[in-house]
Amino acid sequence: MGLSYRHVQRTDLATIGELYAAMVAELGLTYPHHDDPAGEIVAWLSADDPGRWIAEVAVTDALPDGFGEPTGGTPVGVLFAHLDERSFGSPRKVASTEWLYVRPEYRAGRVAPTLMQRAIRRAKTAGCEAIEASFVPETAEARRWRIFGFQAPYLARAVLDQRRYDRLVGV
Numbered sequence: 001m002g003l004s005y006r007h008v009q010r011t012d013l014a015t016i017g018e019l020y021a022a023m024v025a026e027l028g029l030t031y032p033h034h035d036d037p038a039g040e041i042v043a044w045l046s047a048d049d050p051g052r053w054i055a056e057v058a059v060t061d062a063l064p065d066g067f068g069e070p071t072g073g074t075p076v077g078v079l080f081a082h083l084d085e086r087s088f089g090s091p092r093k094v095a096s097t098e099w100l101y102v103r104p105e106y107r108a109g110r111v112a113p114t115l116m117q118r119a120i121r122r123a124k125t126a127g128c129e130a131i132e133a134s135f136v137p138e139t140a141e142a143r144r145w146r147i148f149g150f151q152a153p154y155l156a157r158a159v160l161d162q163r164r165y166d167r168l169v170g171v
Helices: 010-027 037-045 111-125 140-147 162-169
Strands: 003-007 053-060 074-085 093-102 130-133
Touching: 003 111, 010 053, 010 074, 010 093, 010 140, 053 111, 074 111, 093 111, 093 140, 111 130
Parallel strands: 093 130
Antiparallel strands: 003 053, 053 074, 074 093
8 A cells, every 4th residue: 555745634633633642652651741632733733823833644545636745545654843943042943843653554664754854855945954853761752763863862851740740839
């Protein structure tokens, strides 16, 4: 079965929500948690500046739309990143990956590398000078990002446990 690659379409959102749930379960992610990933994606794509988002998907059974990009199909892999412009320092304009997930049965091929290549091309076209990835160190997720050459730690963000947070704020 052949795969096609394209920008995320609204018809993909329900399946992308399923992909997100599978990723959370597989990686055992507890923070941050998105209650409605499909709804959040709609918000991202409908934001005041939708050009700030890179949203690429690998799909099965897509049909040509006559304009160079396939339409339809079932998502089997997805990559989301957002474009940031910093006020100071270098690099100024970066693409920050949010998440990358490929269904296990499609991982032996080139789905993730192709999604990364497409995202990097879009970021470069948008004027980005660098690509960043956020991940929890020493996890399967971190090992996946390192395959693409991301080095950690560039920045470490610590998360305050919810129970301790509640205690500190008097809940």
